[in-house]
Amino acid sequence: MSDSFRLEKIPYRRFRDFIAPGADRFAILLALLEELRLAPSVVTLAGNRHILISSETEGHPEERGPAGKGRAADIILAAHYDRAAGSPGANDNGAAVFMLIETALKMREDKTNPWRIIFTDKEELGPGEGIRDQGSYTLAKHLKEKGFNKSRVFIFDACGAGDTLIISTMTDRLLKNDRRPGTARTRYLAAQLRGQALKTARDILLERVLLLPTPFSDDAGFLRAGIPAQTITVLPAEEAVPFISFLRNKPDFADALISREVQELHGRNFIPATWRSLNGPGDNQSRLTPRHFEQVVRFARALCRD
Numbered sequence: 001m002s003d004s005f006r007l008e009k010i011p012y013r014r015f016r017d018f019i020a021p022g023a024d025r026f027a028i029l030l031a032l033l034e035e036l037r038l039a040p041s042v043v044t045l046a047g048n049r050h051i052l053i054s055s056e057t058e059g060h061p062e063e064r065g066p067a068g069k070g071r072a073a074d075i076i077l078a079a080h081y082d083r084a085a086g087s088p089g090a091n092d093n094g095a096a097v098f099m100l101i102e103t104a105l106k107m108r109e110d111k112t113n114p115w116r117i118i119f120t121d122k123e124e125l126g127p128g129e130g131i132r133d134q135g136s137y138t139l140a141k142h143l144k145e146k147g148f149n150k151s152r153v154f155i156f157d158a159c160g161a162g163d164t165l166i167i168s169t170m171t172d173r174l175l176k177n178d179r180r181p182g183t184a185r186t187r188y189l190a191a192q193l194r195g196q197a198l199k200t201a202r203d204i205l206l207e208r209v210l211l212l213p214t215p216f217s218d219d220a221g222f223l224r225a226g227i228p229a230q231t232i233t234v235l236p237a238e239e240a241v242p243f244i245s246f247l248r249n250k251p252d253f254a255d256a257l258i259s260r261e262v263q264e265l266h267g268r269n270f271i272p273a274t275w276r277s278l279n280g281p282g283d284n285q286s287r288l289t290p291r292h293f294e295q296v297v298r299f300a301r302a303l304c305r306d
Contacts, residue, residue, distance in 0.1 A: 006290040011036060011101045018098075019088040019285060025081050026051075029097065029119060038104055045142055048121040048135035051081070053104055055115045075304055076116050076148070077103070078229075079156045080123030080135070080218055084279035090288055092278040093123070095160025099293055103300040115304040123157075123218050124279070136221030136229075144226065152193055153229035154303055157217040159296045160288040161274045162236035164208040167197045170231065173213055173254050174223060186228055193230035200302045206295060210240055213247070213254035215275055234296065236289075239272035246270060 007015055014032050018025055026049055033040035038053045079096040083089025100117050107115050122135030131137060143151065171190040175183055194211070201209045214233050222229035235243075247253060253270060268276055277283050 003288070003290040006293065007285075011105065012098055012290075015094060015098055016285070019090045019094050021088075025083065025089075026121070029081050032101070036101070036105065038101070038108075043139070043142065045135070045138040048138065050121050050135065050139055051119040053117050053119075055107065055113075074151050076118060076143075076151045076153045077156065077300055077303065078118045078120055078136075078153060078218060080120040082121055082124050082135075084124045086281060087279050088281070088284045090285045091160040091274070091283050092158050093156075095288055095293070096156040096158070096296070099159060099296050100156060100300060102293075103297050106297065107301055107304060113305065120218055123221075131220050131224045134218065134221035134224075136218035137225050138221075140222045140225035140227045149227060151227070152196065153222055153227060154193070154197070154300075155218045155222075155229050155231040156296070156300065157231055157233055158215075158275070158278060159232065159234045160290075160293070162234045162239070162289060163292045163295075164210055164235050164237045164240045165201060165206055165295065165299065166210055166212050166214060166233045166235055166240065167194060167201070168214040168217075168219065168231035168233065169194070169211050170213045170215075170217075170254070170257070171219060171223060171228060173258070174220065182226075186223070186226075190228040190230070193228060196303070197230055197232065200299060204298050204302045206299065208237055208240075210235075210244055212240065212244055213257055215257045215278065232296075232299070234292070235272055235274055239274055243270075243272050 006012060011032060014028060017023060018028050030040055030042070030051060033051065033053060041052050043050045043052060077100055079100050080093050081097050083092065097119055104117055118139070120135050120139060125133060143149065175187055198209070214231055217231045219229040219231045256271065274287065277287060
């Protein structure tokens with residue numbers, strides 16, 4: 001299947017509108033989900049509008065309570081739909097949003113066990129803002145209040161360019177020097193999420209899978225609110241393999257993926273080109289590799305069958 005042909009398929013027909021300059025991404029996404037009869041509901045928290053869809057089609061997904069113990073709907077798939085000012089936001093994070101819509105359509109068709117997807121707002125932070133300003137922080141606190149504190153959360157971010165699935169290890173970095181009560185359990189839960197992601201990738205026979213620290217994402221807000229989340233991203237093999245070799249010799253360089261100040265000190269040129277293009281005008285459709293979208297969709301579906 002050619003890349004251009006895939007972007008003409010449902011639901012990708014609205015993708016160009018979604019990444020257009022000045023696009024109202026919230027309105028486009030909400031209208032598309034309604035058109036596809038995915039019964040979206042909106043949860044507004046601290047001025048941020050998160051969109052929820054679920055296999056349970058009656059009422060608001062966040063009002064129905066958590067799924068039964070051990071059921072697949074204990075898993076939440078998430079992708080942020082906002083973008084940085086001045087960026088088309090094709091890879092960050094338009095591609096993952098549309099992949100999760102495709103995932104929802106396929107899970108509805110094959111009657112997968114209960115599933116829940118959240119499209120989050122306010123992942124991108126402005127000058128002077130911190131993790132507590134992130135939409136995922138107040139969302140995670142809300143989910144805890146609703147009884148979803150034991151949900152397994154998988155964040156899909158920048159999944160549109162490349163052939164290698166990256167399972168983030170950044171939570172380890174964020175918790176490295178944390179001595180607060182409960183941190184040991186948080187590390188344990190984070191390790192469980194990573195183990196599930198690795199097992200799922202093996203079960204569906206993905207050929208290219210790596211563990212790597214990744215840039216700042218919604219996992220930071222979830223973690224600060226007390227819910228570990230596992231970020232999933234994608235890189236081209238020709239960028240991922242040299243980067244993992246580089247990190248073996250300079251493991252502290254992972255800090256540059258979190259802090260722009262550290263990037264300036266240590267050099268952005270060592271960061272994979274795909275990640276360097278995020279949040280800028282270069283994050284456009286030409287960087288995407290839609291021929292590889294299917295492996296992310298297969299992976300997301302398999303997580304919900306676990």
